[in-house]
Amino acid sequence: MEMIIEAQGLQKDFRIAKRRPGLFGGLRSVVDPEVRMVSAVRDLSLQVQCGEMIGLVGPNGAGKSTTIKMLTGILTPSSGEVRVAGLVPIRQRRELTSRIGVVFGQRTQLWWDLPLIDSLRLLRHLYRIPEARHRENLKQLRAMLDLDEFIDTPVRQLSLGQRMRGDLTAALLHEPELLYLDEPTIGLDVVAKARIREFLLSLNTQRGTTVLITTHDMDDIETLCPRMVIIDHGCKLYDGTVKDIQARFGGERILVAVLDAAEMARMATLSRSEDGLPVLPDLPEGVRLIKLDGPQLELGFRREAIPAHELISWLGACYALRDVTFQEPDIEDVIRRIYEKNLLLGDIGVAV
Known part of the structure; x- marks a missing residue:
């Protein structure tokens, strides 16, 4: 498939000046400061296919926003090569602007004191969108994001969720091929987050828009980004699938079984461990009983200890079951484990 982002060996260094102490503890020198170089992004390579939804994850200061700014042409890379939609961002920034959309969660491109509709009309002239095309796109986005209830309200009076929907509309009026989202759900309540995620999935499915998201909200990644x-x-x-990193670093999976009513009497006859849970006979190695709550039984197990289908077979042979489901490890816990254990590049294995 065609690549919309091709970055190779991207590096971004910043010069940090620190004033030196003056003589006898006096004034610090501003004439001869101590200068050191800090690398915000180091040897980063990234390829993104048209139509992908990809999440860029990392702690504060990891280099996520710096990467986005190099990909949009806001910052010049110190070294390396990058092309977005076949263009070099820093040299062809004007042409690139018409092919990408950008939303920064803590900033807005809307006019603060104007009604939202006026901002969206002004953007037609900035992007030089033909009137008929602008009218049709605005009609579709108003419906998809349910803007009509507040479209005549000044931007400064909008809630954070409403403003984010307005910013998404502003970024998509010119039908960009690629949408960058930097913390798009930061500060939003649960309902607003769900609405934004639903819209982004619809946008990707219906229009084929490529979406690159930087976020601290792991629910965004699990919901949106394969x-x-x-x-x-x-x-x-x-660099790989969410499912793969869950499988390799996710720790325990949880099997949730709903027992038949007849099995509850059997459970009452079993001996109990120190924590009050029944001791299940012949429990496979690497499997532990987490909880028994009424007819619901929860077993924790690791993938390397026993395959899921074997555990289900054992459970079905020993107990009468009404239902079986699995709970996967939370991706936020997975990422936390990676950072806490200081896993290195070679430990994880980068998929190129």
Whole structure:
């Protein structure tokens, strides 16, 4: 498939000036400061296919926003090569603007004191969108994002969720091929987050828009992004599917079984462990009973200890079951484990 983002060996260094102490503890020198170089992004390579939804994940200061700014042409890379939609961002920024959309969660491109509709009309002239095309796109986005209830309200009076929907509309009026979202759900309540996620999935499915998201909200990643890139201290640690990293670093899975009513009497006859849970006879190695709550039984197990289908077979042979489901490890816990254990590039294995 065609690549919309191609970055190779991206590096971004910043010069940090620190004033030196003066003589006898006096004034610090501003004439001869101490200068050191800090690498915000180091040797980062990234390829994104048209139509992908990809999450860029990392702690504060990892280099996520710096990467986005190099991909949009706001910052010039110190070294490396990058092309977006076939264009070099820093040299062809004007042409690139018409092919990308950008939303920064803590900033807005709307006019603060104007009604939202006026901002959206002004953007037609900034992007030089033909009137008929602008009218049709605005009609579709008003419906998809349910803007009519507040479209005549000044932007400064909008709630955070309403403003974010307005910013998404502003970024998509010119039908960009690629949408960058930097913390798009930051500060939003649960309902507003769900609405934004539903819209982004619809946008990707119906229009084929490529979406690159940087976020601290792991629910965004699990809901929206089949692929995830983890960076830390400017370096890429992982590039692959969310499912793969859950499988390799997710720790325990949980099997939730609903027992038949007849099995409850049997459970009452079993001996109990120190924590009050029944001791299940012949429990496979690597499997532990987490909870028994009424007819619901929860078993924790690791993938390497026993395959899921074997555990289900054992459970079905021993107990009468009404239902069986699985709970996967939370991706936020997975990422936390990676950082806490200081896993390196070689430990995770970067998928290129």
